[in-house]
Amino acid sequence: xxxxxxxxxxxxxxxxxxxxxxxxxxxxxxxxxxxxxxxxxxxxxxxxxxxxxxxxxxxxxxxxxxxxxxxxxxxxxxxxxxxxxxxxxxxxxxxxxxxxxxxxxxxxxxxxxxxxxxxxxxxxxxxxxxxxxxxxxxxxxxxxxxxxxxxxxxxxxxxxxxxxxxxxxxxxxxxxxxxxxxxxxxxxxxxxxxxxxxxxxxxxxxxxxxxxxxxxxxxxxxxxxxxxxxxxxxxxxxxxxxxxxxxxxxxxxxxxxxxxxxxxxxxxxxxxxxxxxxxxxxxxxxxxxxxxxxxxxxxxxxxxxxxxxxxxxxxxxxxxxxxxxxxxxxxxxxxxxxxxxxxxxxxxxxxxxxxxxxxxxxxxxxxxxxxxxxxxxxxxxxxxxxxxxxxxxxxxxxxxxxxxxxxxxxxxxxxxxxxxxxxxxxxxxxxxxxxxxxxxxxxxxxxxxxxxxxxxxxxxxxxxxxxxxxxxxxxxxxxxxxxxxxxxxxxxxxxxxxxxxxxxxxxxxxxxxxxxxxxxxxxxxxxxxxxxxxxxxxxxxxxxxxxxxx
Amino acid sequence: xxxxxxxxxxxxxxxxxxxxxxxxxxxxxxxxxxxxxxxxxxxxxxxxxxxxxxxxxxxxxxxxxxxxxxxxxxxxxxxxxxxxxxxxxxxxxxxxxxxxxxxxxxxxxxxxxxxxxxxxxxxxxxxxxxxxxxxxxxxxxxxxxxxxxxxxxxxxxxxxxxxxxxxxxxxxxxxxxxxxxxxxxxxxxxxxxxxxxxxxxxxxxxxxxxxxxxxxxxxxxxxxxxxxxxxxxxxxxxxxxxxxxxxxxxxxxxxxxxxxxxxxxxxxxxxxxxxxxxxxxxxxxxxxxxxxxxxxxxxxxxxxxxxxxxxxxxxxxxxxxxxxxxxxxxxxxxxxxxxxxxxxxxxxx
Numbered sequence: 001x002x003x004x005x006x007x008x009x010x011x012x013x014x015x016x017x018x019x020x021x022x023x024x025x026x027x028x029x030x031x032x033x034x035x036x037x038x039x040x041x042x043x044x045x046x047x048x049x050x051x052x053x054x055x056x057x058x059x060x061x062x063x064x065x066x067x068x069x070x071x072x073x074x075x076x077x078x079x080x081x082x083x084x085x086x087x088x089x090x091x092x093x094x095x096x097x098x099x100x101x102x103x104x105x106x107x108x109x110x111x112x113x114x115x116x117x118x119x120x121x122x123x124x125x126x127x128x129x130x131x132x133x134x135x136x137x138x139x140x141x142x143x144x145x146x147x148x149x150x151x152x153x154x155x156x157x158x159x160x161x162x163x164x165x166x167x168x169x170x171x172x173x174x175x176x177x178x179x180x181x182x183x184x185x186x187x188x189x190x191x192x193x194x195x196x197x198x199x200x201x202x203x204x205x206x207x208x209x210x211x212x213x214x215x216x217x218x219x220x221x222x223x224x225x226x227x228x229x230x231x232x233x234x235x236x237x238x239x240x241x242x243x244x245x246x247x248x249x250x251x252x253x254x255x256x257x258x259x260x261x262x263x264x265x266x267x268x269x270x271x272x273x274x275x276x277x278x279x280x281x282x283x284x285x286x287x288x289x290x291x292x293x294x295x296x297x298x299x300x301x302x303x304x305x306x307x308x309x310x311x312x313x314x315x316x317x318x319x320x321x322x323x324x325x326x327x328x329x330x331x332x333x334x335x336x337x338x339x340x341x342x343x344x345x346x347x348x349x350x351x352x353x354x355x356x357x358x359x360x361x362x363x364x365x366x367x368x369x370x371x372x373x374x375x376x377x378x379x380x381x382x383x384x385x386x387x388x389x390x391x392x393x394x395x396x397x398x399x400x401x402x403x404x405x406x407x408x409x410x411x412x413x414x415x416x417x418x419x420x421x422x423x424x425x426x427x428x429x430x431x432x433x434x435x436x437x438x439x440x441x442x443x444x445x446x447x448x449x450x451x452x453x454x455x456x457x458x459x460x461x462x463x464x465x466x467x468x469x470x471x472x473x474x475x476x477x478x479x480x481x482x483x484x485x486x487x488x489x490x491x492x493x494x495x496x497x498x499x500x501x502x503x504x505x506x507x508x509x510x511x512x513x514x515x516x517x518x519x520x521x522x523x524x525x526x527x528x529x530x531x532x533x534x535x536x537x538x539x540x541x542x543x544x545x546x547x548x549x550x
Numbered sequence: 551x552x553x554x555x556x557x558x559x560x561x562x563x564x565x566x567x568x569x570x571x572x573x574x575x576x577x578x579x580x581x582x583x584x585x586x587x588x589x590x591x592x593x594x595x596x597x598x599x600x601x602x603x604x605x606x607x608x609x610x611x612x613x614x615x616x617x618x619x620x621x622x623x624x625x626x627x628x629x630x631x632x633x634x635x636x637x638x639x640x641x642x643x644x645x646x647x648x649x650x651x652x653x654x655x656x657x658x659x660x661x662x663x664x665x666x667x668x669x670x671x672x673x674x675x676x677x678x679x680x681x682x683x684x685x686x687x688x689x690x691x692x693x694x695x696x697x698x699x700x701x702x703x704x705x706x707x708x709x710x711x712x713x714x715x716x717x718x719x720x721x722x723x724x725x726x727x728x729x730x731x732x733x734x735x736x737x738x739x740x741x742x743x744x745x746x747x748x749x750x751x752x753x754x755x756x757x758x759x760x761x762x763x764x765x766x767x768x769x770x771x772x773x774x775x776x777x778x779x780x781x782x783x784x785x786x787x788x789x790x791x792x793x794x795x796x797x798x799x800x801x802x803x804x805x806x807x808x809x810x811x812x813x814x815x816x817x818x819x820x821x822x823x824x825x826x827x828x829x830x831x832x833x834x835x836x837x838x839x840x841x842x843x844x845x846x847x848x849x850x851x852x853x854x855x856x857x858x859x860x861x862x863x864x865x866x867x868x869x870x871x872x873x874x875x876x877x878x879x880x881x882x883x884x885x886x887x888x889x890x891x892x893x894x895x896x897x898x899x
Contacts, residue, residue: 010665019744019748020659058855105824110653114745126748132748185655187646231871236874259876301871320856321857328860350841350842376843423839426617428621450616
């Protein structure tokens with residue numbers, strides 16, 4: 001839980017002098033240093049994590065020199081030529097990414113993005129305005145790579161690379177969750193997510209990275225999932241949930257299986273759904289659904305992590321971790337891949353996977369064996385989102401549903417950043433919710449669909465040591481939930497993202513006690529009328545159904 | 551401070567032109583040599599910049615999806631904000647380039663006690679942005695009368711339309727007023743809004759003052775000083791026909807006007823003004839959201855990056871997997887002794 005008390009935080013957000021409350025800093029931003037103190041930074045990556053990842057990516061130094069270092073110290077034990085590494089790192093990326101080049105050149109500082117960032121809205125820190133976040137890097141770009149910057153210097157917004165700048169980068173590129181909300185409003189489509197990705201790649205080159213990202217990434221590489229669950233433990237955990245399903249429904253599902261060759265569909269989930277509340281209820285929902293329709297599927301313990309922690313570091317590690325999915329689909333001989341509810345996972349699957357690790361010519365164009373629907377929108381990547389799959393089943397009347405089993409819930413839906421702005425998956429989950437629930441209320445329009453607000457803890461920021469910051473970053477989302485909580489009595493915040501399920505929980509506990517968090521598939525699982533089940537008196541989390549209390 | 555620096559630079563430029571043109575040879579320098587030079591710089595470096603962008607690879611297909619994607623047949627796609635076809639992308643780009651679609655979405659956030667966040671519609675930036683760009687375009691096109699002979703019909707039509715209110719003599723062009731008002735708004739906005747002021751660089755104020763200078767001198771020449779247009783046209787038309795001639799009646803203020811334009815042209819390719827070219831190439835806007843439908847090729851994709859192999863994974867965990875009843879590709883080696891005790895498993899963390 002956050003260190004700061006709710007009342008104090010509430011006052012601070014609304015009244016403390018900040019750019020959100022109308023206070024103007026006296027000093028120019030270039031003259032305002034980043035100061036690290038406990039609570040405002042993520043812990044640095046452990047030496048052995050850096051060693052492991054470096055070794056596994058061909059010892060190219062992508063993660064810098066493995067070492068122990070202290071963020072608050074003025075000696076980060078950087079290599080002697082760290083500035084050269086950074087400048088070369090920028091150059092390499094300018095040559096590889098048109099996006100980076102254009103986004104460095106085109107900003108006119110119109111400020112349309114300024115108040116679109118959840119971190120700015122929650123902290124009022126000017127460097128959390130997307131435009132300034134980008135300027136932190138752009139100023140160095142100008143100094144090194146543009147004529148105007150070289151000749152005019154500060155007049156053209158250029159400045160030299162210094163240790164102070166490096167500190168700024170580490171602070172503010174880890175206060176960006178790559179949610180792309182600013183990009184939606186930018187007249188040139190400048191996407192801070194791209195800039196943050198570049199900045200983090202570059203920071204890693206000099207060994208500046210966080211443990212909360214590199215350790216899960218290492219785990220994902222070796223064990224297949226970010227928590228490092230070994231195959232037997234992963235299976236065991238999933239099977240506990242079969243026990244729970246039996247307790248709720250009276251049915252022992254026999255369909256859950258692992259690493260089975262010849263299955264039609266490989267199902268990949270964010271691994272948190274197997275072991276962490278409330279993701280486990282989402283997982284129970286998946287299993288009930290597959291059993292209900294008799295899907296021929298398997299889950300892999302090797303490719304048991306959909307969420308890609310590599311995408312928070314560099315494109316090389318993103319590719320390496322993602323590569324398991326196609327590799328496993330090929331080994332098992334499945335026809336296509338189905339993906340669970342996960343945000344960053346789907347950004348990678350939708351916009352990167354086929355390019356990085358395709359072509360998936362050993363798979364077939366996904367076709368629902370139940371409805372016969374061919375998922376033409378996934379014709380090349382051959383991977384379908386569970387919400388697309390479920391919405392199709394519902395449309396064709398293939399599910400027996402008792403909506404009243406979700407009557408104890410008054411719902412709203414949180415669009416996760418990546419499905420919304422990196423994929424366009426917006427109405428599918430809503431169709432499902434409308435079909436399985438009676439009480440659904442949308443949050444205000446500026447806070448949903450493509451304008452949705454981040455949970456405040458994406459891209460590897462959902463670590464405990466920056467809880468106050470996360471509560472601030474999540475404030476815009478929490479505030480919109482509070483609106484429907486007060487107005488309609490909303491008590492359940494649904495979403496299609498595993499990071500959301502972890503982080504919104506903390507966010508709701510802090511800002512909106514009384515609002516719980518669930519995946520959409522949990523609601524489906526609650527509502528499904530299974531053949532031969534007993535009369536249910538509780539939901540998947542053993543909570544009493546409406547009319548069954550007491 | 552930054553704003554004064556920018557203002558100072560523009561005033562200095564004006565003075566340089568005014569004084570410079572009066573010096574021996576100055577009229578040719580400011581009237582002929584520098585304009586030619588600036589025009590060449592503009593063309594060469596503008597094209598070079600765009601070519602540089604265009605030849606950089608686009609490794610991934612990363613459109614920012616601004617609405618519902620192409621999905622199941624009965625789910626209504628937002629074809630303009632989340633296009634999946636080239637036609638849709640063209641539509642999205644046309645809206646972006648001609649109507650500033652993304653800016654039209656703009657909102658303004660406020661924090662109130664509670665805390666309570668509120669988001670209001672905020673269309674002023676869009677409105678004045680669009681007024682500025684279109685009035686600037688009209689003014690520029692109207693100036694074609696100075697570079698063409700005979701004057702094309704559309705320039706006449708534009709002049710007529712622009713002065714349709716028939717106020718004053720010479721007739722007042724509405725775009726002159728709109729242009730000055732819009733640029734002034736954009737400048738005031740930078741000065742008044744604290745967050746915009748904080749992010750503004752000298753390089754943001756400078757083009758605004760440059761435009762104000764150009765507009766002011768132009769308006770003075772047309773409406774107040776009534777300069778000799780015939781001799782000016784002799785020079786401007788002469789410039790495009792490579793036969794420039796500067797008549798005695800061309801005065802200092804014209805050289806100030808022309809020099810500011812000269813500076814604008816030469817400055818353009820090295821500045822943020824290149825957004826004019828960049829907007830067309832922005833990968834978050836000009837790509838179709840069909841990433842799962844059509845494979846996008848990354849020219850520098852590194853095939854040597856392979857996932858940690860399944861075989862390696864199984865080697866690591868085979869005993870546990872067998873014990874847990876998970877299928878394995880390679881069975882455990884047959885053991886000579888009886889099934890081992892627990893301590894036999896390799897220690898794994």
